[in-house]
Amino acid sequence: MYIYTEMENMQVQPRYKESEHFTHFWKYGNGKQLIDFSGAVVNFENFNKFSHFYYHVDTLGDEVVKEVYFTKKYSEASREIENYIRNGVSEIDDVPESVKNLFRQTQKIPDWLDYDLIKSGAELCMRSNLDSLISLRDYCLIGGYDYAYLSKPLIVTEALKKGAVKRLSETLDFWVNVTRYDALEIHKKGYEFAIKTRLIHSYARLSIKKHYKNWDTENWGEPINSWDMMATYVGFSLVFMHSLHKFGNTFSEAEEKGLFHLWKYVGYLLGIPEELLPDNKKQATENFYLWTSIQPPSDDGSRLLAHSLLNESLENPILKYQFQRKNLRYLHICCTWFLLDDEVCKRLHLPKVPFRNAFPYAKKFINKIYDNTVSRENRIKKGNKDQMKVLDDYLKITQNSNFH
Template sequence: MRNTILEPRFKDFPHFKDFWTKGNGKQLIDLSGAEVSFKDFEKFSNYFYHVDQIGDNVVKDVYFTKTFQEASREIEQYIRKGVSETDDVPESVQNLFQQTQTIPKWLDTNLLKYGAELCMRSNVDSLISLRDYCLIGGYDYAYLNKPLIVTEALKKGAVKRLSETLDFWVNVTRYNALETHKKGYEFAIKTRLIHSYARLSIKKHYTNWDTENWGEPINSWDMMATYIGFSLVFLHSLQKLENIVSDEEEKGLFHLWKYVGYLLGIPENLLPDDKKQATEYFYLWTAIQPPSDKDSVLLAHSLLNESLENPILKFNFQRKILRSLHISCTWFLLDDEVCKRLEIPQVHFRNAFPNTKRLINKIYDKLLSRESRIKKGNKDQMKVLEDYLRITKHSNFH
């Protein structure tokens, strides 16, 4: 922890006040019954300068002492076979796996199941929510994006970046995925170490990193906000699209992402249990984030144009239609002011597709059983993931 005293420096700026008094932030408060204020700001603000030291130490001991491929194979063996107290491994590896192999007392596997089922049952709406609300909406927070810009994510391309995000999300949201040594658990550990690798690389090679304003690269408070995106913001998006979410599913969604956050090394006191806590935590974090800058606009347009670059659809006119549908969902799900800051283009009849989706969801709720929707959603999401992995695995995407 640093001794820097952080203030809620953007709390009086129009982008903050508009979001929380008349935009999606106001809707989140109404949805959750949150009581927002800055009385707990100091409890959280130090985490802007706090990082996952356990993960960082593993990267220093394993990834920085051999080739990346050798290090990756070694970590995979630890993940799949486990690490015992008597194993001859670096102390940092012992610390990592002692934590992640220890099941927290609060974990409820039944709630994990409900959370996974909501993610699957929502089918395409889940993917729309992740892309057109959670991901692109996150680009409006200028400081949050700085690690992406510094690590040259734009050169990597939106297709590859989206494929990796989808691969992670799908694999941590299936049945029993987060059990120790299972695939979702593996994705969580690998993602944690990727974050540490990127953070240490930024600290080593990017001398212009502005820690005072941007926080530590991929800091714990930013990680909290990112994973609130997967729970609170995701839930809000599903409800905007007229998905009916049961109390058990809602509790399960927050519980699932709390456990994913635990595996990723986010401090437990930053992991909300429900939508009320999540909204109150998110409110504090947004007060230290300025609105979109030029990098935000570049990231947003890279994501919008992913549909045109992606060869999953064969014909160009199909890709243009898909891009328009995503743009219409972005305007529907985000505040107009956010869309204007990100310079999201206008499209004709922009509410037609979202409103059609809402109508279809009302019909589905009456005609199809929950079980059949879970089964179909899982199948459809896996098909989308397979398509993305197929085109990025042996492609020229950077």
Template sequence: MERSVLQPRFKNAPHFKDFWQKGNGKLLIEFSGAEVSFKNFEQFATYYYHTDEIGDQVVKDIYLKKKFREASKEIEQYIRNGVSESDPVPESVKKLFSSIQRKPDWLNEDLLKSGAELCMRSGLDALISLRDYCLIGGYDYAYLNKPLIVTEALKKGAVKRLSETLDFWVNVTRYNALEIHAKGYEFAIKTRLIHSYARLSIKKHYKNWDSENWGEPINSWDMMATYIGFSLVFLHSLHKLGNSFSNEEELGIFHLWKYVGYLLGIPEDLLPDNKKQATEYFYLWTSIQPPSDKDSVLLAHSLLNESLENPILKFNFQRKNLRYLHICCTWFLLDHEVCKRLSIPDVSNKNVFPIAKRFTNFIYNSLVGRKARIKAGNKKHLKVLEDYLRITAASNFH
């Protein structure tokens, strides 16, 4: 059966108009200077049915022919030692590594460093932004979340999911993390193959996948939106929390995630260089996404309740307080309409903590030098990651 041509089907829907005319979408346009329109929609829409064929073939040739642990060890050796044309490995493996072992001509090491430094010096604000704006805000896009639902991510639990996200994010945003054979490079390649493995599993086992509406599982356009979350949305969140950044740091964030996206197999046409491009790309993608559904609400509440389930904090009152603070930040960072759709609890004095955070950021950034903030932020990130890995029993990527 021939697939119908994809249209910006929700461009006249209340949730789309409210976001871009009144909510965070409007703020993103002001923040970025974007000029949004639908003139390039068809160019991007084809990627809704596009996937990483190279990664998929590697999974077919390695993971689906061996035990998972054995296949993972084999891939680890390829990542850490490299692959040459003369190596006795499947052609798909040679094809994958011939592309990623050669740095693209556009790669700028100075911008990668600036992007990593902004991530590190943002300290706990970075983790607040990832959790209370990027992740939970992404749950409002109902179709984007379908792979999470059908692979039963809710059963795995929010603590484990958050640990995996943090493990990935920290390891790709440190100094020299993306050097070939380095740890962040390894995380990116493993994540790429995890996506392929999940996609092939969905296509094989989930017969009710609605590709007409949902696109291909973990398709390239959805991947673009996810990584715009790590760049544009992350940057906007830091801005909302009272952080300032230089033009080079700003460009560095986009450059860092452009390279991570490249390693993950996202087509280069979908990887924005700056906040203006990112906002214009994001605008087009949101026009095909309906608002929250019941699955979205379940995912959001699973993340909110992670603080209650997480044993890092010893006492119940500490966990309840942490949950309250995350709820406050979610209301502050997200549109109120989005919070209502996700059924985020409406708590008292919800602006007190975020506004106090803005004020303390202003003082801290004024009094403490940039290098000291980078060092302190990196230390905080590594401590939080260590705590999560301790309770989720070792690294998520082994």
């Protein structure tokens, strides 16, 4: 259940459904591949069922931010919230009512939750090893920048000034911590990351509403609205899985169900309305189709974000030598051209590079051999170890006060 906001009475239309970028994507590009991959039947019959979520926000999170974060120092408020997350909140605790309301929801285990399915989804994320991280970066994140309105909150909160290394580190920290074994049990680390991320979204949304007077709600929707959140988490499930598929990875029915179940629960903890959270790739593709019809293609701001991410390898000191960084950037460009369709890459003004299919096809070939020669259990262990190593490297770099 959620509370309707006044803005939800506004009607958004599928305004770009006849546009070239929309029709090309769904007839010839990655959208067509997603339809073939998922068996989706796309049309606009359910558009009005979901469109009002463009003006819907997480009011529970927003009230906590107003009552806790906006009334004391940020560090003090963060410590207070951490205490609530780790120790729980009961009806008799002497805490703000907004905090009780939030934790009443997050501490309630939904009837549909299946921890065995979540485990299967986590194992798929881990056993896919570095393919998972490449997919997140070179398909999910950079592909998301092709949607101009989706990128607006990042632009207006000056994410470019923070830098792509820091932004990537934060995304990686979140993703790794919600996709480990038992991470999403109440009070565990993944649960904590979900609640903190939810409140960061509320903090950013309220700050945008307060300080950015030119926010165009009618066209852009509410900042970090529920429909945009659905699209983001379809990125972590559907788009992520499609990327693994493109790299030659295979997955069982339980793993596929598990991945969607994992992100459905993360979405629930983040305050996304349950009716927006898909159970499978067919639902996800059909929902994503509707959402893309309200999004224009990339503009100058979103292209800047894409190029900032593309050049992250050059400014990241994890690799010591410049030639190593240039080579890593080249490999990421190759993967991006391989995973995204050409029209999207051209719109984002991604550089063309020679032999761009060599590395992705080699990776695809090696994956097939690796999957047939190494046990699933060992792939999970190695994937977890390698992903934790990458995260540790990023955290060491970004937590160093000398790194800007």
